[in-house]
Amino acid sequence: MLHEEVVGRIRDILLDGEIPPGARIPERELCERLDISRTPLREALKVLAAEGLVQLLPHRGSRAAKLTDKDMRDLFEVCQGLEALAGELACERITDHEIAEIAAAHAAMVQHYREGDLLQYYRGNRAIHEGIVNAAGNPVLSGLYASVTARIRRARYVTPMTPQRWAFAVSEHEAILNALQRRDGAGLSHILRAHLRHKREEVLQAGFAETEASELTLKIA
Amino acid sequence: MLHEEVVGRIRDILLDGEIPPGARIPERELCERLDISRTPLREALKVLAAEGLVQLLPHRGSRAAKLTDKDMRDLFEVCQGLEALAGELACERITDHEIAEIAAAHAAMVQHYREGDLLQYYRGNRAIHEGIVNAAGNPVLSGLYASVTARIRRARYVTPMTPQRWAFAVSEHEAILNALQRRDGAGLSHILRAHLRHKREEVLQAGFAETEASELTLKIA
DNA sequence: TGGATCCTTTTTGCATTCAAAAATAGAGAT
DNA sequence: ATCTCTATTTTTGAATGCAAAAAGGATCCA
Incomplete structure (x- = not known):
């Protein structure tokens, strides 16, 4: 699976609200589901964080961004x-x-x-x-x-x-x-x-x- | 060094034209220079690619984006x-x-x-x-x-x-x-x-x- | 019972490793 | 010498491994 596709898949999961805003993003689960290892998953998460869809908390993982x-x-x-x-x-x-x-x-x-x-x-x-x-x-x-x-x-x-x-x-x-x-x-x-x-x-x-x-x-x- | 800092440093290198537009981005060199391994460097490159500053070519690495x-x-x-x-x-x-x-x-x-x-x-x-x-x-x-x-x-x-x-x-x-x-x-x-x-x-x-x-x-x- | 502290487990972030793909160099043929 | 095909090296992309940090419990004390 290509990098952009991984980003797209996770974006859809977030936009569908499957991972609700504010919820922790379960790396392990997503890895299994997309059948990739953590490295490409985390690359995608950083990209989505730059887009504003994901919030990265140092040493506390990533969460689906919550909009005020x-x-x-x-x-x-x-x-x-x-x-x-x-x-x-x-x-x-x-x-x-x-x-x-x-x-x-x-x-x-x-x-x-x-x-x-x-x-x-x-x-x-x-x-x-x-x-x-x-x-x-x-x-x-x-x-x-x-x-x-x-x-x-x-x-x-x-x-x-x-x-x-x-x-x-x-x-x-x-x-x-x-x-x-x-x-x-x-x-x-x-x-x-x-x-x-x-x-x-x-x-x-x-x-x-x-x-x-x-x-x-x-x-x- | 924090993720955002890595992104910032590379962004500056690109904006300063230190890596000229179109030039290949030397992963190894940048790793040594920033004293990080390839994993966080590549995460940063994907983010910069999403920003449009870096162009990713599948299996051919990344280049500084060239503007027409x-x-x-x-x-x-x-x-x-x-x-x-x-x-x-x-x-x-x-x-x-x-x-x-x-x-x-x-x-x-x-x-x-x-x-x-x-x-x-x-x-x-x-x-x-x-x-x-x-x-x-x-x-x-x-x-x-x-x-x-x-x-x-x-x-x-x-x-x-x-x-x-x-x-x-x-x-x-x-x-x-x-x-x-x-x-x-x-x-x-x-x-x-x-x-x-x-x-x-x-x-x-x-x-x-x-x-x-x-x-x-x-x-x- | 409530709360603080310590220890175990889990998770995170990064370095390293490994297989596959691409670039490079070298040998042989023309 | 030039071109082509092959073997070697390098580089890329991804999985795994490892140390540090955080979360989760258990224990002890009031």
Whole structure:
């Protein structure tokens, strides 16, 4: 197994919440599961720590990073900035073909919305945002965006979705697609910012605070 | 020596150009020099590869990453976006004390400009930009900014500086400080964007292309 | 019963080792 | 001499081994 694949596998395990935030990462178990020795596993953990998904405690091993409300706010703030930038650049550079692809993804997402399939909706949602970012034609930007969104992903999916919010989000996406089709960079940038600000408020309002079991115990006691 | 320190030391070696872009990274030598074994060294290299400073070639070791003109453009583009965002946020959050600190750094930088001390000027320049970014109060943003600027750093310092360009850059910095003092987020954001756009043009115009010795040889032959 | 101290076990971090892959050098053929 | 094929050396990537540190218990005392 290649180094990047190991990193990817562990990243998925963390993002799926299989190892909950704050929990210790069991080196031995992961080694057995991925059928690798500790050396490549630890290399991957250091990389993930640099990405902010893993917290390394000297002589105390590694834990799945725990996000505070502040962390979440910061991540959304940066994400807004990156998407806004991507929106502007995408409007300058996007091809008709790419627009068509995003329009198709949008249509599919709306269909999932109508069917009430939240999981598929989120998947489509993500494809659209990623599509826009990639249409900016800037791999550095795409990379940073991927790293930032990875860290917020769990929160996005966990936050409860009300019918009103959902309908509004879809209407925002209509506006996003529209601005993109008109290649209105400033407009797209503005809508994306608002869209993410709304999402952030949802997430924070839902009281997203990744608290660890042991800490909870401590606070109660 | 702590893991982060190893990463830092190697990063410095790369940024100082001690291992030139494209050159193989001599594991054995670095091990001896840092007095560590290959295990922690390789962990650090994987982290730096994730940061984009090192290129890993399967079964062929690691090389100092080489930046193409496109890479440089992309990095500047993202850097612009990050600084613009930071400028807006900083204006909302910066304290009088922080403004005073940046004003002091600015004064010092202008003094270095008058003295014609380019190195010290760059140092002050960097302190100002970092000060603004940090004043945004968003560690995620600061982290991404640090990572992006690290990769451009060498180019910035290598590019020749004409008296005209230098004078203009200083005047831009006057405007930057002014906007910050007025807490004019939109204005600051706009000036920072222009400032970086100019810098990028300088760098790219200077024909910054990190070409490897062996490649040169190949091209000549 | 509660708590402090010491000892055992486990885990961590790094050095070392080992097999496989790549680079290098050398011999032979043209 | 140059090219090619093979044998040797070097380097890489990963597993194992080892010392130090931390966690987990047991014992002793109040």
